[in-house]
Amino acid sequence: MSVTERGSDVRPALSRCVAIATGDFADEYWGKRPLLTTARELGQDFSDLFSRDDVDELVSSRALRTPFVRMAKEGDVLPPARYTAPGGFGAEISDQVSSEKVLAEVAAGATLVLQGLHRTWPPIAEFARELAGELGHPCQVNAYITPASSRGFDPHYDVHDVFVLQIHGQKHWTIHEPVHPDPLRDQPWSDHRAAVAARASRTPAIDATFEPGDVLYLPRGWIHSATALGGISIHLTIGVAAYTRDEIVREAIVRAAESAALRSSLPLGFDPADTDALRPIVEATLADLVTALTDAAAEAATTRAVSERLSAKRRTDTPPAPLRPLATVEATAALDASTAAGLSVVLRPGLVPRVSFTEEAVIVRLPAKTVSLPLAAGPAVERMLSRNPVAVSDLPELDLDSAVVVVRRLLREGVVVVVDGG
Known part of the structure; x- marks a missing residue:
């Protein structure tokens, strides 16, 4: 593309x-x-x-x-x-x-x-x-x-x-x-x-x-x-479609189920139609809910859960720019050390990959798959994912042949795209 x-x-x-x-x-x-x-x-x-x-x-x-x-x-x-x-x-x-x-x-x-x-x-x-x-x-x-x-x-x-x-x-x-x-x-x-x-x-x-x-x-x-x-x-x-505080409330309620007090049974023989008898039960439950939600560990867990929920939702709601399959196949096949000098690539518009490192590899996590590359490619990958166009020949800490291999892989996986005129 x-x-x-x-x-x-x-x-x-x-x-x-x-x-x-x-x-x-x-x-x-x-x-x-x-x-x-x-x-x-x-x-x-x-x-x-x-x-x-x-x-x-x-x-x-x-x-x-x-x-x-x-x-x-x-x-x-x-x-x-x-x-x-x-x-x-x-x-x-x-x-x-x-x-x-x-x-x-x-x-x-x-x-x-x-x-x-x-x-x-x-x-x-x-x-x-x-x-x-x-x-x-x-x-x-x-x-x-x-x-x-x-x-x-x-x-x-x-x-x-x-x-x-x-x-x-x-x-x-x-x-x-x-x-x-x-x-x-x-x-x-x-x-x-x-x-x-x-x-x-x-x-x-x-x-x-x-x-x-x-x-x-x-x-x-x-x-x-x-x-x-x-x-x-x-x-x-x-x-x-604005994300709302309702998203946080829903996750907080899910997290509240970790509280033993909120999982306890209602009193034996209670009558749900008796609002006078039910009121103190509701009051006590709401007090326990506030306690459960304001605990530092619960707040941290809710924050992580909301982050994961909305991050996944955003990836689904706002997909990245579509790819051009045939143009990508041709660009990948034509890329070698002799053509790399005139080629620039950029992160696919709208894509939000997550990058992590292990002792042996750099991991690029996408919505539907994970791409693993040698650890030596880490600086080059970070440079390509910076959202600014970069020439293949300018990728840091890789010789030209290695840069070509890495770019071919990321083109084929739909992570980067070719810049017009590159």
Whole structure:
């Protein structure tokens, strides 16, 4: 696989979404309140990520299937048969997006939703991967394409934070304060449908028309709806599945089972319907729970468990950049002492390997496997995993032939990739 060598003028992903310092955003807005930033404040647009022509290409030429596409009209989700069809001989699968049906539905006022663009559109995939790395939370991206004067979905809230990037046309947004702050993933807006509708009828916290290049940050739980104005509107919604303190609570409760007091039986003959008799049992149990959780050893065990849980979750939620199998095979086969001088490699974007050492080897642990290399390769491995490109001929403490052997192995294992132009 090769990656594009990025210029020094490329901005961090988060700075393309907010015009304030990262620390200020973290302290004043993250998980707390919305932030609307205009294209003028950001000094850029998002034409490098997505456009109207890109929508047409995805619908007409990429053979998208459900659930990577869906449609809605005035709050109702359309059945897939309204916009999908078989692709003809050799492609008879019936849930492929039909450009003719999409044309008819959009012309009639339906909203087109292209889901999972962080998996299907390379510029967005790279941006989402970088943003997830900066935020420390996984991201996914959908595009919403709405005809003039149409509303795709009723007022609702999401169970994840979002960044809304206006790409094309205008869209009028109304934002209302939460009725259920910081909802978890199993607490959807439909559980509070009446309260959401009532809150949406009040004066909004934000009532604005978005222009191309404008960005809205919206914490989970904030109620929103949008209507296109004057023509087709396209915006990207970057969903951020924030890890929450609930993850820590769940691990802490699991660790609490190590306490003998909390594993003891309830009293003989107790009546669970007798709340007066049950209350002191609950009080004593909660006191023992606090004791168990605040013990230094328990805190350390919980911290380790949370670290392992969230590290594994992050590796699953945010996979590394995809590999190019054929290009990698060819690059590996062509690599020798005569070609190494012109070749540079870099850690595969998005990969987070863990490196350890034994008396005889350097161990590179990946999500699904472990790669073992001779101990002498340790400095070279650490140099390649530093996230900065390095020429094969510049790897430390290895002669050129040994460097070629190590790089071949890491290319084949998908740990490093070739830098474009290398």
